[in-house]
Amino acid sequence: MLKILLVDDEVDALEVLEWKLKRYVSDVEIVSSSSPKKALDIVRDFCPHVVFLDIQMPEMDGFSFLEKAGFRDFSVIFTTAHDEFALKAIKASAVDYLLKPIDKIELIEAVEKVRIKLDKENIGHKLETVMQSIGKTCEKINITADGKIYLLDKDDVVMLQSDKSYTTIYLKCDKTILVSKTLKEVEKKFEYNSFFRVHNSFLVNLDHVKEYMKRMGGELVLTNGLTASVSRNKKAELLERLQLTK
Structure with missing residues (x-):
């Protein structure tokens, strides 16, 4: 089932779009919000596959x-009454850009683009899993960046940090590697027990955790002196992994 979030400050526009989706698109679950601020919380709880965004x-x-959404694990389809934002929408990696009033055929085609994108991601993930299984005899983690292929020991990796479409890998030798892929893509190579996604923006090697700071949602201090924020929904699992009491 395709999970869809609709975000538009105009309630009438939300109702019309939801009606069209339910009428012309099958197998969907829809949540809507007229408040983009509240929609940020919905994204975290609902985990949509696609957001229709005014x-x-x-x-x-x-x-x-x-x-503000930060790490984006969903596709975006912009909806607007104006066409001057098309270029900016493309730069924001939108799947589509629909002008109001939204045409039925264009709506169906936009949703189909999302389904095709999801299918490709699923196939890619399966292939990655197969390749990892084949290569388990090799203890090195291969990372492609800067026209090179880095072969890393997992113990040398302290933390990975997301920056939209890029990921920075921090090594214990104080060297960094900038990868032109999202953290979601890169973290597939770090499926070891010692690595844990503590936040949308941070994947850390728990063997390099030096301190846990209780303030706010929580923060980790790592052996290289850097810090990583801990999201509220990851806190309990993190404390369990670190064998710490709450």
Whole structure:
């Protein structure tokens, strides 16, 4: 089932879009919000496959919404009454850009693009799993960046940090590697018990955790002196993994 989140400050527009999706698209689960601020919380709880996002909203525009969402594990389809934002939408890696009133055929085609994208990601993940299984005899982690292939020992990797479409790998020798892939893509190579995704933006090697700071949601201090924020929904599992009491 395709999970869809609709975000638009105009309630009438939300209702019309939801009606069209239910009428013309099958096998969908839809949640809507007229408040982009509240929608940020919905994203974390609902985990949509795609967000239909209005661009011009008084509370927060669509591009600001994406920035605040941080790590993006969903596709985006912009909906707007204006066409001057098309280039910016492309730069934001939107799957599609629909002008209001939204045409039925264009809507169906946009959803199909999302389904095709999801199918490709699933196939890619399966192939990656197969390749990892084949290569288990090799203890090195191969990372492609800067026109090179780095062969890393997992114990030398302290932390990975997301920066939108890029990922920075921090090594214990104080060297960094910038990879032009999302953290979601890169973390597949770090499926070891010692690595744990503590936040949308951070994947850390628990063997390199030096201190756990209790303030706010929690923060880790690592052996190289860097820090990593801990999200509230990861805190309990982290404490268990570190064998710490709450």
